[in-house]
Amino acid sequence: MSEAPEVKRVKLNDDDKPDVREEKKDHDQPRIESILADEYTKPIAMIKVCVGSVVDSRQLSKLVPTLARLLPLTSLQHLKRVHRDGTIILAPVEELNRKLGHGAEGETTVALLEEYLRSAGLLDQSLIDGLCAGMKIVSVPATQPLLRWQYDLVNSVWPCKFHPNRHNEALYTNTLFGKPEADQHRQLMELCLWLGKQEKGRPTGVCVNPRLGSRIAAIGVGRSEEHPVWHCPMVLIDMVAVSQTGGIWNRASPTSTGPLRDDGFDYGGIEPRYERLLREQYGELFSFGAEPIRNGGGTAALEPCESGDPDNLTKYGPYLCTGYDVYLTHEPCIMCAMALTHSRVRRVFYHHLNPQGGALGSLVKLHTIKELNHRFEAFRIL
Numbered sequence: 354m355s356e357a358p359e360v361k362r363v364k365l366n367d368d369d370k371p372d373v374r375e376e377k378k379d380h381d382q383p384r385i386e387s388i389l390a391d392e393y394t395k396p397i398a399m400i401k402v403c404v405g406s407v408v409d410s411r412q413l414s415k416l417v418p419t420l421a422r423l424l425p426l427t428s429l430q431h432l433k434r435v436h437r438d439g440t441i442i443l444a445p446v447e448e449l450n451r452k453l454g455h456g457a458e459g460e461t462t463v464a465l466l467e468e469y470l471r472s473a474g475l476l477d478q479s480l481i482d483g484l485c486a487g488m489k490i491v492s493v494p495a496t497q498p499l500l501r502w503q504y505d506l507v508n509s510v511w512p513c514k515f516h517p518n519r520h521n522e523a524l525y526t527n528t529l530f531g532k533p534e535a536d537q538h539r540q541l542m543e544l545c546l547w548l549g550k551q552e553k554g555r556p557t558g559v560c561v562n563p564r565l566g567s568r569i570a571a572i573g574v575g576r577s578e579e580h581p582v583w584h585c586p587m588v589l590i591d592m593v594a595v596s597q598t599g600g601i602w603n604r605a606s607p608t609s610t611g612p613l614r615d616d617g618f619d620y621g622g623i624e625p626r627y628e629r630l631l632r633e634q635y636g637e638l639f640s641f642g643a644e645p646i647r648n649g650g651g652t653a654a655l656e657p658c659e660s661g662d663p664d665n666l667t668k669y670g671p672y673l674c675t676g677y678d679v680y681l682t683h684e685p686c687i688m689c690a691m692a693l694t695h696s697r698v699r700r701v702f703y704h705h706l707n708p709q710g711g712a713l714g715s716l717v718k719l720h721t722i723k724e725l726n727h728r729f730e731a732f733r734i735l
Contacts (some may be wrong), residue, residue: 390721406487431497570643571622596622618642
């Protein structure tokens with residue numbers, strides 16, 4: 354479940370254990386740790402392959418294309434076939450055994466390979482003898498490295514291809530956000546924790562529009578004691594729907610004066626008492642209201658954000674949580690994380706872990722599942 358024990362304090366740097374990844378030790382900076390898929394945080398798996406030796410490097414011009422025909426490295430395209438020391442990959446051990454079969458009783462793999470290469474009639478006998486005489490089994494990286502640290506490890510074992518990704522490197526080193534942006538994320542989390550404290554420690558969250566200076570579009574507080582589905586993220590998503598003339602649990606009263614105010618923003622996703630509390634506590638530090646929906650394109654498109662990656666929020670206006678960032682006091686459960694996925698949220702930030710059922714790092718990393726039709730980035734603010 355998304356609910357966790359009562360928030361004890363608003364202070365962010367508590368005694369929770371930090372991520373094991375190396376990062377700059379600056380205690381004046383808030384720590385924002387990215388929750389990455391395991392493929393980015395674990396070493397590359399290795400696979401056993403058969404390699405042979407090539408004495409005369411001039412023979413490689415003929416040998417490499419011939420082996421590509423006879424023993425293609427379909428699953429190892431990220432590797433260079435020839436090592437710097439002159440050895441050459443023949444095939445993964447399992448694939449080679451399947452291709453060569455068992456042969457006669459007592460017949461070795463080397464003998465079977467010699468016969469296979471000889472029967473193809475594409476290589477000189479002397480070259481075949483040289484390859485098979487020095488054949489041995491070594492371990493090589495089974496997949497392409499995604500980050501520099503992985504590349505440095507596996508490239509020392511066998512030369513491989515690597516395409517650096519600056520964004521992913523920044524996520525891994527927890528250096529994606531500069532100080533001004535990190536401070537803004539911290540302030541929004543402090544707001545959630547403070548409001549949660551006013552609500553007797555209930556899990557609390559806000560949904561913000563990062564293209565409008567992190568304007569708060571909706572506020573949600575968990576009420577699972579009233580209904581088992583009313584976890585904080587579920588209530589928050591419903592409040593976002595209210596700001597878009599929808600909603601199931603929190604529809605505005607038909608007799609209300611309407612959520613659209615003179616400033617042009619929709620306040621339907623924010624209960625008046627929460628807005629009043631936050632204005633009294635923080636003054637004008639935060640802005641409120643959601644961009645109203647566009648019926649036929651009546652509202653001009655927003656200016657692109659600084660990152661220069663236009664999405665549907667920029668092009669077409671609000672649709673569910675598209676382009677929005679969500680801040681939660683507690684790590685969401687699987688149900689809530691899936692609801693955030695279906696709502697097409699941009700990023701999720703949370704503070705407290707949910708060890709028994711957290712879906713963004715504690716139990717699973719639902720946001721990293723490639724088979725889902727939408728994925729988002731997740732961060733923990735400490």
